[in-house]
Amino acid sequence: MKRLTIIVPCYNEEAVLPSSLSQLTALLQQLIDQQAVAPTSRLLFVDDGSRDQTWSLIASAQLNNQLVTGLQFSRNFGHQSALLAGLTVASQDADIMITIDADLQDDIQAIPKMIALSTQADVIYGVRDSRKTDTWFKRWSATMFYSLMHGLGVEMVPNAADFRLMSKRAVLALLDLPERNMFLRGMVPLVGFPTQKVFYDRKPRTAGETKYPLRKMIAFAVDGITSFSTVPLRLIMNLGIFVVFIGVVLMIYSLIRKFTGQVVAGWSSLMVSMWVLGGVQLIALSVLGEYVSKVFKEVKRRPRFIIQTDTYSQQKPNETSNSTTA
Structure with missing residues (x-):
């Protein structure tokens, strides 16, 4: 039987965590x-520097539930770093790993289907069957995002977020990618290996607040585009030619x-130099700045996360086995 670790990134999730646990x-x-998975399988909750009682709830659950383990970051590093930290630690002994958000809007009943398919593929994507629970704007923006990423040559699975199963060899291959700018939805397909999909209906959030408001969604999209495509840089050149x-x-x-006597003094210079060229320069500098900032982060080689507390590594598999079979 395969040893499973379910990785759950958490950030200020005290409202939903008791139900999720x-x-x-x-x-x-x-x-x-x-006997679908080994008795040494575990849950791994990654606290991404929460400011509420999230870690206290995880620590308390570990006292009474030997299936529960946790990682606590020294500060907030971000959702993608929390996922990566969970995969890094779990890959020490797990055969298959599943990542799922703490709000459980992703249907956990899809997990047994993923496990059943794990004999056929190394990566099983959880794909939303529909987006009927989203607002019109979110459905439209998601469609535009996936279309844009496809047009830029970035390989992604539409309507698949971070709910997925990965085999140990797929995770180890992913961890070999050295990027500090994490965009796992684009990085996982780069790994290759056989893939499958499991379709499910996404549930509405039962408590707490979304961790991806519009501002963060836009930043996430920009990060994905600039991390995987140089097309925007080429567009700047094309735009420059067009402006000329x-x-x-x-x-x-x-x-x-x-020559016809209809000119207004100063009109030409204002139209051409201030509005057109000024706007193009600002756009070009912004795009170039985004790429330069990514190079700046990469060359510094700072750690992608810092773990303050790790109860997953401290807990031996045979200890888990004794408790779960009791």
């Missing part, structure tokens, strides 16, 4: 009882108006 424990115990063409046309138009 209960549901995931029941599911994992059921899988163990059915427009400038020449406006110059000819201005000369015609001057």
Whole structure:
């Protein structure tokens, strides 16, 4: 039987964590009882520097539930870093790893299906069957994002977030990628290996607040685009050529108006230099700055996360086995 670790990133999730702990424990115990996974399988909750009682709840659960383990960051490093930390630690002894958000909007009943398919593929993507629980704007923006990423040549699985199963060899291959700018939705497909999909209906959030408001969603999209594609840089050159063409046309138009006596003093210079060229320069500098900032982060080689407390590594598999079979 394969040893499973379910990795759950948490950030200020005290409102949903009691329910998540209960549901995931029941599911994992059921899988163990059915001999679908090894008795040494575990839950791994990664506290991403929460400011509420998230870690206290995880630490308390570990006292009474030997299936539960946890990682606590020294500060907030971000959702993608929390996922990566969980995969890094779990890959020490797990055969298969599943990542799922703490709010459990992703259907945990898809997990047994993923495990059943793990004999056929190294990566099993959880894919939303529909986006009917989303607002119109979120459905539209998601469609535009996936279309844009596809157009830029970035390989992604539409409507698949971070709910996925990965084999140990797939995780180890992912961990060999040295990037500090983490965008796992684009990095996992780079690993290759056979893949499968499990479709499910996403549930509405039962408590707490979303950790991805519009501002963070836009930043996440920009990070994904600039981490995987140089097309925006080429677009700057094309835009520059286009602006030069427009400038020449406006110059000819201005000369015609001057010779016909219809020119207004200063109109041409304002139109061409201030508005058109100024706007293009700001856009170009912003795009270039985004790429330079990524190079800046990469060359510093700072750690992607710092673990303050690790109860997963402290807990030996045979200890888990004794407690879960009791």
